[in-house]
Amino acid sequence: PFEELFVPAIRYAEEGFPVSPVTAMAWKQAEKVYLPLTGREFQQFKEVFFPGDRAPQAGEIWGSIIHAETLRAIAFSGGESFYSGEIAEKIANFAANTNGLIAKSDLANHQADWVNPISTQYRHLRVWEIPPNTQGIATLMALNILENFNINKHSRESVESYHQQIEAMKLAFADVNNYVADPKFMNVTCEELLAKSYANKRQKLIQEQAISVAEPGIFKGGTVYLCAADENLMVSLIQSNYDGFGSGILIPGTGIALQNRASGFTLEPEHPNQLAPEKRPFHTIIPGFITQENEPLATFGVMGGQMQPQGHLQVVVNLVDYNLNPQGALDAPRWRFIADKQVLLEANVPEFIAHGLRDKGHNVTLTKTREMFGRGQIIWRQKDVLIAASEPRADGLAIAW
Known part of the structure; x- marks a missing residue:
């Protein structure tokens, strides 16, 4: 009941x-x-x-x-x-x-609304995200761009690997920030944004030096995550009141704190995400899923605002390109793109990578503040075994029963 x-x-x-x-x-x-x-x-x-x-x-x-x-x-x-x-x-x-x-x-x-998830084929796996008005499409677009590189010919802890991932994410965010909104108000379709031919064009913008300001392509036209699995089903679930504790407004006598998700709107005239009545704002929360040959393989997510699609990208690359196990994929050092050439690196990223990225024009800051880099969980299905992982950046844990 x-x-x-x-x-x-x-x-x-x-x-x-x-x-x-x-x-x-x-x-x-x-x-x-x-x-x-x-x-x-x-x-x-x-x-x-x-x-x-x-x-x-x-x-x-x-x-x-x-x-x-x-x-x-x-x-x-x-x-x-x-x-x-x-x-x-x-x-x-x-x-x-x-x-x-x-x-x-x-x-x-x-x-x-009961929506159909969006997906892209990345190498031998298919990665799934929730469609707009969320930013999940950013992960898929960045993966499409990365698929044009043989990223695993470089070691995971290499300047080239970090550089290619950061630049792919930067280009994806440029499009997402310009085009993604409540789908009823978008001028560009998800199919156009996820077209492999479009990713091929965007990939050509990635050079040896960091892109200063990523421009969108031209077309014609705070959070809680959990995952669960049993013998038959896998669930990826995320919830958020947006900014920390939300609006700071609580309905007396109820305990109900109001979220401030409308902060995701823009006041820019004519933008597809412009504030309007009966309209959903662009928002950050994105549960992730991976399938192989149409069978469920993994349920995963990374909390953390704008870090979420960046965390999804890095987790997928760690799993697919570098063959890390689920716990290793979560524990591995992370980067975070902020804006323009600004990039944050976790303090345990090797110093030579920070130097190498600076040489490529990135404005790099190493920080000991780990909560800036998201907090994730994974359940991975391997034949008749479920492998659960929860990372040390958060209070989460993996439980089997």
């Missing part, structure tokens, strides 16, 4: 749970964002998530009775309370009293 799905979450909300180390660190960093907020719409949020005007520390027990009550109401109403019942009334009334824009009709009219 539907309500049974909520039982563990209700128990954790009522009884509390120990805050894990990486979560505690992120919570502590959030103090400087949310505690200074003085508007009355932020006060309930601070009372619930920052009791005593501070973030819970690692190992402390944190729980919330109002969260438990809300989850119970949703469970026993089959979701009706949230979309058209008492909880919907609370959300709409709070918005009306604080100059918000959410009406009860917005909740009542909400609908989720």
Whole structure:
């Protein structure tokens, strides 16, 4: 029954749970964002998530009775309370009293779409992502570009391997930032963006020196990830309130914190992702999947905003081109493209790679801050065995039962 799905979450909300180390660190960093907020719409949020005007520390027990009550109401109403019942009334009334824009009709009219995932063939495997309005297509576009290189003729820890991956990602982001939006408003199709012929043209832009500013091609026309698998099914699931703890606004008496995903819109006139009513913003969350000869092979994901497609790209390259096992593919040192020629490298990337990338024109910074590089999990099916991996950049773990 539907309500049974909520039982563990209700128990954790009522009884509390120990805050894990990486979560505690992120919570502590959030103090400087949310505690200074003085508007009355932020006060309930601070009372619930920052009791005593501070973030819970690692190992402390944190729980919330109002969260438990809300989850119970949703469970026993089959979701009706949230979309058209008492909880919907609370959300709409709070918005009306604080100059918000959410009406009860917005909740009542909400609908989720069952979409077909998009994919590309990379070497001998097929990689799948969620379609726009997400950025998953960026991973597939970068893989299409990389497929034109024999990247594994260079060792994984080589300047050339890093350079080619970074430049492919840079070109993919240029197109994604220019063309990808709610698919009802896009002027370019996914088929056009994922065409191998288009990737061939983009690949020619990658030279020995870093591209200064990647231009889009011309056409005619914060987050939680988990994966699960059993004998028959594999699931890749991701959820996010966007920026850390979201908007900092909590509906009184419910524990419901509002996300701020509309930050993904642009105000640029005529852009396909321009802010508009009844429109989905470009967003970052992308569960990943890999198949081989139409059979499920792996479910995977990497949390971390703009790092997500970059993490997906690096994990796939590690698995496919460098034959790393799932744990090794997650543990391997990472890079992160920021903008223009800016690239971050994890502190454990060999120094000679940093020097080599600088010689190619990249503006490289090595950083010890590992949370900048995403946090991922994988389940890989090998004949009758499931191999699970969770990386050390997060509090995640792999469990078999």
